[in-house]
Amino acid sequence: MNETLAPTAIGDIPEEGVRDFASVNRQILGNIKVTTRQWWIVLGILIAGVGMFLSCEMNQFFHGIGVDGMNNPTFWGTMLVNFVFWVGIGHAGTLISAILYLFRAKFRTAIARSAEAMTVFAVMTAGLFPVIHLGRVWVFYWLAPYPNQRELWPNFISPLMFDFVAISTYFTVSLLFWFTGLIPDLAAARDHVPGWRSKVYRVLSLGWSNNQRNWRHYARSYLFFAALATPLVISVHSVVSWDFALSIVPGWHSTIYPPYFVAGAIHSGFAMVLVLLLPMRHFQKVKNIITMDVLEKMAKFMIFTGLILAYSYGFEIFVGMFSQNTFEMAAFLKRLSGFAAVSFWTTALCNCLAPVIFFWKRARRSVPWLFLVGVLVNIGMWYERYLIIITQRQTYVPFSWGDYFPSANEIGLTVGAFCWFGMWVWLFMRFMPTISIVDIKEEIPHAATEAQHGHV
Amino acid sequence: MATCDTPGVLAVFPHGGICADAVRAVKQAGRTKFHVYSPIADHRVVAAIGQKVSPLGLITLAGALTGFLSAIGLTSYAAASYKIVVMGKPFLSWIPWVVIDFEFTILFGCLSNFIGMLALSGLPRRRTTPGYDPRFSDDKYGIFVPCEGVEREQVMSLLREHGAAEVHEQ
Numbered sequence: 001m002n003e004t005l006a007p008t009a010i011g012d013i014p015e016e017g018v019r020d021f022a023s024v025n026r027q028i029l030g031n032i033k034v035t036t037r038q039w040w041i042v043l044g045i046l047i048a049g050v051g052m053f054l055s056c057e058m059n060q061f062f063h064g065i066g067v068d069g070m071n072n073p074t075f076w077g078t079m080l081v082n083f084v085f086w087v088g089i090g091h092a093g094t095l096i097s098a099i100l101y102l103f104r105a106k107f108r109t110a111i112a113r114s115a116e117a118m119t120v121f122a123v124m125t126a127g128l129f130p131v132i133h134l135g136r137v138w139v140f141y142w143l144a145p146y147p148n149q150r151e152l153w154p155n156f157i158s159p160l161m162f163d164f165v166a167i168s169t170y171f172t173v174s175l176l177f178w179f180t181g182l183i184p185d186l187a188a189a190r191d192h193v194p195g196w197r198s199k200v201y202r203v204l205s206l207g208w209s210n211n212q213r214n215w216r217h218y219a220r221s222y223l224f225f226a227a228l229a230t231p232l233v234i235s236v237h238s239v240v241s242w243d244f245a246l247s248i249v250p251g252w253h254s255t256i257y258p259p260y261f262v263a264g265a266i267h268s269g270f271a272m273v274l275v276l277l278l279p280m281r282h283f284q285k286v287k288n289i290i291t292m293d294v295l296e297k298m299a300k301f302m303i304f305t306g307l308i309l310a311y312s313y314g315f316e317i318f319v320g321m322f323s324q325n326t327f328e329m330a331a332f333l334k335r336l337s338g339f340a341a342v343s344f345w346t347t348a349l350c351n352c353l354a355p356v357i358f359f360w361k362r363a364r365r366s367v368p369w370l371f372l373v374g375v376l377v378n379i380g381m382w383y384e385r386y387l388i389i390i391t392q393r394q395t396y397v398p399f400s401w402g403d404y405f406p407s408a409n410e411i412g413l414t415v416g417a418f419c420w421f422g423m424w425v426w427l428f429m430r431f432m433p434t435i436s437i438v439d440i441k442e443e444i445p446h447a448a449t450e451a452q453h454g455h456v
Numbered sequence: 457m458a459t460c461d462t463p464g465v466l467a468v469f470p471h472g473g474i475c476a477d478a479v480r481a482v483k484q485a486g487r488t489k490f491h492v493y494s495p496i497a498d499h500r501v502v503a504a505i506g507q508k509v510s511p512l513g514l515i516t517l518a519g520a521l522t523g524f525l526s527a528i529g530l531t532s533y534a535a536a537s538y539k540i541v542v543m544g545k546p547f548l549s550w551i552p553w554v555v556i557d558f559e560f561t562i563l564f565g566c567l568s569n570f571i572g573m574l575a576l577s578g579l580p581r582r583r584t585t586p587g588y589d590p591r592f593s594d595d596k597y598g599i600f601v602p603c604e605g606v607e608r609e610q611v612m613s614l615l616r617e618h619g620a621a622e623v624h625e626q
Contacts, residue, residue, distance in 0.1 A: 021495050021595030145534055153534035157552040165556055169563040176570045183579075184593070191590035206574070207581030210592045212505055214577045215497035220510040221573035225566060228520075232562050239555060441496045 024440050028185075028433050029192050031284045035430060043426055049419020056412035057132060065135040069407035073400035074390060078410045079133035080243075081385045082417055085268070086126035087167065087240055088261075088381060091233060092269025093119025094174055097181070098229035101222075107297040109439045110290045113185075114280065115273045116178040117432070121424040122272070123171045125417050130163070132413065159243045166239040173232055177225045183208050184218070185433040197431070237265040244388065250396075251320065251331035252388070260312040267305035267351060268381035270298055274374035278367055280429055289435055292365050299355075299364040302377070306355035313348055327396060340391035343383050350380025462586035464602040465611045467620035474619035475597035476504035481618045482601060487611075491585055491600040493592035501597070512572050519568020520561045527553070527560035587626060600626075 060067050070077040093115040100108040131140050143164045145154050154161050187208035190201035208214055238258035245257035274295070281290045320332035335344040354376040363369040390404055406414070428434070469475040472494060479492055479501060494501050531553045539547045574580065587600025599620075601611045612623045 025594050145530060151537060153538045155540060156531045156534060156556050157549045162552075162555045165559045169559040172563060173566045176566055180570060180573070188593040191593045206579045207584060208579065209491075209584040209588045210493050210495065211585050211588075212492045212494070212501065212507065213585075214579070215494065216502070216507050217510045217512055217573045217576040219497045220512045221569055224512065224516045224569045228516075228562050228565050228569070231558075235555075235558060235562075239559075242555075438496055 020444065021441050024437055024444075025188055025192060027286065027289070028435050028437050028440070029189055031286075031429075031434065032189060032193050032197070032431060039426075039430060043423070046419045046423040046426055049416050050423055052412055053416020053420055056409050056416060059409055060132065060135075061137065065133075067407060067409045069405055069410055071402065071404075073402050074404040076133075076389050077404065078386075078406045078414055079129045081382070081389050082414055083126050083129035083133075084240055084261075084385045084389070085382050086122050086129070086417070086421070088237060088265035088268045088385075089272045090119040090122035090126060090170070090174070090269065091237060091262070091265035092273050093117070093122075094170075094177065094229050094233045095266055095269065096273075097177060098226040098233060101226045102230060105297075106443065107294045109443055110286075110294050110435060111273060111277060111298070112439065113178075113181065113436045114277060114428075114434050115269075116174065116181065117428045117434075118272060118276060118425065119174045119269075120171070120178055121421050121428070122269075123167065123174060124424065125421045127167060127171065128417065128420075129413075159239075159246050162239045162242060166236050170232060170236045173225075173229055177229055180218070180221060180225060181436060181438075182432065184210065184214075185437045188437050189433060234262055237261040250325070250327040251316075254316060254319065256312060256316055256319070260309070260316070263305050263308040263312065264351075264381060264384060267302065267309055267377060270302050270305065271374040271377035271381070274298060274302075274370050275378060276425060278371050278374070280434060282367075284429070284434065286435060289440060295367075295370055296361075296364045299358040299370060299373075302355045302373070303358045306352050306377075310348075310352035313352065334391065335387070340387060343387040343391055347380050347384040347387055350376045351384060354380070462602050462626070463604050464587060464600055464626050465608055465615065466587040466589065466598060466600045466624045466626055467612075467615035468589065468591065468622040468624075469597040469599070469619060470595075470621050472498040472500050472597055475599065476500040478599055478615055478618040478620065479504040481614060482599060482611075485610075485614055487601060489602060491587055491598075493588065493596075493598040493600070495593060495595055495597070498597070510576065512569065512576060515572035515576075516565050516569040519572075520565030522568070523560040523562070523564025524557055526564065527557040530560075531556055 068077060068079070070079075093112075096108045096115045097112045101112075131137055134140060142152075143154060143161070183205055186201050186205035187210065190198055190205050193201060238261065241257035241261035244252040245254055247253060277290060278295075281287055317332045317336070320328040323329070334340045354373050357363045357369060357373060363373075467478065469478065475492070475494065476498075482490055483504075483506075492501055492505060532548055535547050535549070541547055578585075585600075586602065587598065589596070589598060592598050599615065601615075603611050608625060612625070615623050
């Protein structure tokens with residue numbers, strides 16, 4: 001009855017598993033600590049990469065879009081390759097936090113927060129490319145519908161407007177969903193992290209007080225976010241696919257594109273989550289939370305999405321051939337044995353064949369294999385976008401049979417975008433709770449917490 | 457520890473089961489105004505308080521419908537203001553606009569959900585609610601009962617009887 005309830009200090013991370021609420025706080029908030037020299041060096045490299053990105057963009061800004069390798073007939077180039085790639089990467093987070101939440105898939109608990117953060121950062125990266133690609137970036141706001149003296153309005157039947165609306169919605173919803181889940185954890189950080197950062201967390205946590213009024217509306221809000229974000233995840237890459245499918249270009253004009261794009265997006269998103277989580281799991285010492293069982297389930301999910309992609313690649317070739325349309329057939333023959341064959345077979349091997357290794361249980365539970373397949377799938381998915389956007393350019397007449405290779409400026413922008421994404425991930429991993437404290441606590445059985453206090 | 461000047465009694469509990477029992481006792485004693493704190497949304501505590509379901513669903517629905525109607529209004533107005541008539545076809549293109557209608561529905565629904573959640577929860581606020589203790593975001597549960605004078609002793613003894621590990625006057 002008169003037991004003393006001392007506050008929990010943020011100290012060393014325990015080696016043993018998660019047993020009670022206090023150890024969850026200790027372990028997860030323990031990672032929000034003073035930055036090390038190595039951390040600053042990596043951050044410096046990433047910021048230098050972002051600087052390179054900005055200098056390439058300024059080069060294009062002052063000299064025009066001609067500094068890129070895009071020319072007749074390739075007008076989209078790596079700009080759109082990167083856009084589609086990064087939007088795809090952004091799919092896993094909301095899938096994990098929304099769809100898997102509604103399906104009560106418990107393995108999501110340990111990885112949802114990091115995956116959601118990755119979603120937000122990936123969409124931030126994706127959104128840069130259509131704007132850069134405009135050339136005249138300063139008139140970007142013309143996309144927005146607003147009353148103006150020219151009495152011009154956007155054409156809302158254009159896939160470009162679909163994209164603008166869909167990506168803006170997806171970014172806003174993902175950000176709000178992520179932030180809503182973070183509020184109770186930011187309150188925990190406010191209460192338990194010392195120094196100036198406590199003041200920052202105080203502002204960010206909005207005065208959250210862990211009282212029943214807070215929890216009552218929070219739980220409901222989270223459920224509605226999940227319900228609304230679920231169709232949104234499916235819609236976003238479907239909308240992106242209509243950039244292609246609503247055209248009459250051979251190889252693009254296909255009804256299979258929306259499900260094919262969504263499956264590819266989830267595949268690449270899961271691969272990126274693996275690539276980021278495996279080092280984080282090691283360096284933040286959270287192997288007892290992000291367990292091998294969690295990683296194994298992710299590997300199984302990747303077998304599923306990889307097989308959908310294998311089916312899609314095969315089926316679109318079959319439909320192209322079955323159509324007996326000369327131009328459709330030519331488009332797919334180029335993929336199989338023509339100049340696009342390198343891109344196609346790289347895509348097929350990385351996306352479809354590499355995850356097959358996960359049928360073998362030892363590979364599913366092996367960190368090196370998981371990491372390797374994650375990297376291969378990311379390479380494969382980037383190449384898939386390259387295959388779709390670059391190699392489909394040759395259409396009906398010899399006029400369009402030009403060649404394309406990205407210029408140094410485009411390569412700089414592509415590499416810089418990875419640094420931009422990496423910089424945000426790096427900052428997130430140091431300053432935010434990378435695993436949802438509340439979700440992990442809810443997974444601990446009541447009996448375990450009561451036994452701690454001798455009440456069972 | 458105290459973050460507000462509201463006078464009252466704060467009881468701290470080691471886990472949710474005892475806290476839920478104490479909440480029932482406080483309610484049986486005829487008290488209706490009190491704050492219950494917990495590290496998670498503990499269903500035992502929620503059941504003991506007997507709160508109704510949050511009305512957030514209605515706010516979200518209203519936001520989503522507003523978004524849907526706004527999208528129909530915007531697309532129709534834009535098309536009517538700047539007509540692009542191709543081969544005499546109607547310039548109101550309802551089918552492609554389904555994409556815009558859908559995105560606006562989701563966007564406005566989520567925005568109203570977020571703003572509604574903050575408004576109903578009384579957020580943002582500069583200070584935490586009366587009686588808040590940093591241990592409530594860690595592993596402890598708590599009940600803060602606003603009271604003054606002779607009531608304090610009664611409330612303190614009631615909370616002690618129902619398993620409070622610590623009882624403080626504030």
